[in-house]
Amino acid sequence: MEQYEKMYLYQRIVKAKLFIDHHYAAPLDLDNISGQAYFSKYHFIRLFKSAYGKTPSNYLLQVRIDNAKMLLAKGLSVLDASMSVGFDSPTSFAGAFKKIVGVAPSVYQRKQVEKQKIIKENPLRYVPHCFVETHGLSK
Amino acid sequence: MISKITHTCIYVLNQDSAYDFYVNKLGFKVHTDAPMGEGARWLTVTPPDQPELEITLFLVAEGPLFDGETVKTMTTLIKKGTFGAAVFTCKDLLATYEELKAKGVVFKKPPTKEFYGYEALFVDDSGNWFSLAQLA
CATH class of the missing domain: 1.10.10 (Arc Repressor Mutant, subunit A)
Incomplete structure (x- = not known):
């Protein structure tokens, strides 16, 4: 029981x-x-x-920031990303984002955009050589 | 001296379905999702609290690595549940078990007390087996 x-x-x-x-x-x-x-x-x-x-409030904050990270990586503006995940103001979003992620939303976005560019130009750069060689990815 | 493991590989039968399973059901984060040309895709995910460990969701498909015979054999073995792929841990097994069950994850064994803590067994969308443990 x-x-x-x-x-x-x-x-x-x-x-x-x-x-x-x-x-x-x-x-x-x-x-x-x-x-x-x-x-x-x-x-x-x-x-x-x-x-x-985590407390429910902290968990909610984490979920919002995680989803904002995905939206920023897709190219959404900081303002649109903050509104899309439930923040009232971009200022409170930027503060929470920096506290959790360690960098400002715009800096995070720039890094992600650069990463996507590199992946597009040279996808093998992100693949360890053991996989490249054994899985035939270099061919 | 070897210090850490940073990449490992789980063979899957469908990468779209594996993405849904590992990201939307297990809650893993996508690390890299890159098209490699000719239908190939480099897809790696990380456990939520272990961003430095990339798990490659590698598609079993005919190509430079696998011939048709190998794909057939591996597909049969994966579907049969031949491969135990990993042990995942969580803070609270009962909560995680209830959540994953609610999301449709198939468990082969409910949370059970073991000498090292509590453990449940589940399978991914391809047929790979995993332990889900709450260590004592």
């Missing part, structure tokens, strides 16, 4: 995590995230952190 209760608990936490994964671009707050898992806010924060090592 205890095992089933534990599984049910985990299913509710996972439901909340998946809710963040799917709705990160919307204006979420802890109340509507914890509501997804049918928990009180503080109980929810404690259980979520124990399962994922």
Whole structure:
């Protein structure tokens, strides 16, 4: 019985995590995230952190930044990327991005664009030679 | 002295489907996704907390490396579940198990207590087997 209760608990936490994964671009707050898992806010924060090592707010921030990285790599402007992942202002986005990624969004984007250019011009540059030789990629 | 492993390879039967499995279901990050010409594609992903380890999702297809006979044999072996490809670890196995199950990942063994912690077994979209462990 205890095992089933534990599984049910985990299913509710996972439901909340998946809710963040799917709705990160919307204006979420802890109340509507914890509501997804049918928990009180503080109980929810404690259980979520124990399962994922981050508070729901920090996890939401990480998901938003991860998705912004993908959009920036695809060439979206910093403003559009920040709005697309749920930030209210490009300033708060730039601050959070630099804190988590270590560089400003524009610097990250420039590096990614350069990488894509190199890949396009010379894709083998990113492939270790053991794979090039054994997998026939040089032919 | 060898210090680290930076690249490893998992043979897959379809790279689009493998991308979906490893990125959208397991939550891995794409490191490099580069077209190599003539249908070849260099696709590597990294575990979320291990960005320095690139896992190459290498397509089993007829070409310079594999002849038709080899592709047939490898496809059969991968589909049969012959290859145990890796052990992944997570902070909380029950939470990860429930999440991956909800995303449609097929488990061959639910979380079970072992002497080294807890372990579950799942297969990828090609048929490669993996351990998913929460180490004690």
